[in-house]
Amino acid sequence: MIIEWKYCCFLCDNPVGVCVLVENEYEYMAYSHYRYIYNPIPLFMNLMYYKFINKRLRRVCVDCFMRYKPLGIGAIRDREIGKRRIVPRVSQSISSESLTKWIEEMKAFMYPSESDAP
Numbered sequence: 001m002i003i004e005w006k007y008c009c010f011l012c013d014n015p016v017g018v019c020v021l022v023e024n025e026y027e028y029m030a031y032s033h034y035r036y037i038y039n040p041i042p043l044f045m046n047l048m049y050y051k052f053i054n055k056r057l058r059r060v061c062v063d064c065f066m067r068y069k070p071l072g073i074g075a076i077r078d079r080e081i082g083k084r085r086i087v088p089r090v091s092q093s094i095s096s097e098s099l100t101k102w103i104e105e106m107k108a109f110m111y112p113s114e115s116d117a118p
């Protein structure tokens with residue numbers, strides 16, 4: 001089983017366009033069971049969208065597409081004089097570390113070793 005992505009989000013650097021490739025029918029059945037029932041993961045936030053940022057077209061995830069707004073001149077002015085603090089935005093999409101950890105747990109689910117069996 002292979003999980004791959006070609007691009008990363010321009011704003012949050014999380015993978016977009018995630019594709020899971022299975023090699024046989026057993027992996028497909030185990031993947032569908034694991035993906036939707038045993039350990040669900042919300043991959044819909046990692047779909048690839050295009051957004052104009054600084055007059056250029058960039059690849060972004062769904063969360064950055066919906067929630068990203070560039071800073072206004074008033075917010076930058078207030079930050080410069082110390083009037084207010086700008087909290088960095090946390091993206092809701094899945095990071096690459098979480099995706100690799102999830103796929104490792106899926107491999108342990110699909111091919112359990114003899115010592116794990118009850």
Ligand SMILES: [Zn+2]
Nearest residue numbers: 009012061064
């Ligand atoms: Zn993003």
